[in-house]
Amino acid sequence: MIYPLTAKEVAKRVLEGNLFILDVRNEGDFNNWKIEGKNVTSINKPYFDLIDGVEEILDHLPSDQDILVVCAKEGSSKMVADMLDEAGREKVFYLEGGMKAWSEYLQPVKVGDLKSGGELYQFNRIGKGCLSYFVASQGEAAIIDSARMTDAYEEFAAQKNLKITHLIDTHLHADHISGGRKLAEKTGGKYWLPSKDAEEVTFSYEPLEDGQEIKVGESNITIQALYSPGHTIGSTSLMIDDNYLLSGDILFVDSIGRPDLAGKAEDWVGDLRTTLYTKYKELSDDLIVLPAHFGKMSELNENGVVQEKLSVLFEKNEGLNIQDEEEFRKAVSENLPPQPNAYQEIRQTNMGKINPDEESQREMEIGPNRCAITE
Incomplete structure (x- = not known):
């Protein structure tokens, strides 16, 4: 059989x-x-x-x-x-x-409890190494870096009797098609996107600016934006509960973000270094870093969550320990892995410039994510 x-x-x-x-x-x-x-x-x-x-x-x-x-x-x-x-x-x-x-399966795993009874979940797109996040608090939910398979989030929200009120992208994605705008249209939630990444988009959005606070539910749960360019010019990290740092594609557990997916490696490498070596260095060492991607299954902890303390990353992540600036520049601009499959078409889709059918979107996304400087 x-x-x-x-x-x-x-x-x-x-x-x-x-x-x-x-x-x-x-x-x-x-x-x-x-x-x-x-x-x-x-x-x-x-x-x-x-x-x-x-x-x-x-x-x-x-x-x-x-x-x-x-x-x-x-x-x-x-x-x-x-x-x-x-x-x-x-x-x-x-x-x-x-x-x-x-490639399309999403697995929700609880990261932890938040203040005032809220919860934080990581949705692991295990076949592609993409990570998205679900913040639940007092009847409302915010979803960060949503995959295009939006049914998984809607079903999860329905199970917990939550209304999806905010959809947030930390940057304009190049490796996968965002489901944020689609979810916003279906649920009536607000779609947030960093304005510096949105200069060519064809749709309306809420500008995600440095210092912006987004409230989830009638509680003390806030998502605070921290402008952190380098992977894209608009890349924005998110602080949740003063305990978690959602680093987008700027910082991963085993690597750091690549600056070349919009053809601006030389322009953005300095921004990347400033974000990692100055802005992140000023943050609390106790923050739990939650990235938007992972490269190897070994990055999952015993609970199936991809996370690490910021202090541990500053100690062990090679990308955070290249002291010479020229050496850093070479590390993030030379000998990079291949670029993601159909990344230009994915960027255009996420800008609203093209609208491929479902099967075309599947084909565009086939393969691993390649948003880090090492595979």
């Missing part, structure tokens, strides 16, 4: 470890982006090499583990899973919806 596994079920197995994957996509697609995690083993054998049979790979498959077959959209993985079943392998699984479904 073969069995489907949803992206949610695969995510659970990835976080628990002990998963074996047979990926039947083309080698280039596999090398560019695959399912990874602690104790997750994967091998690649393109589907077209298996059309005549799977006998040649049977010896490469474990006998004491379930096997998950993965492809781009599902069809090829089901066929290979059937062939493995016919060859005598028991309990073979395939990823329902393929890597497209894996």
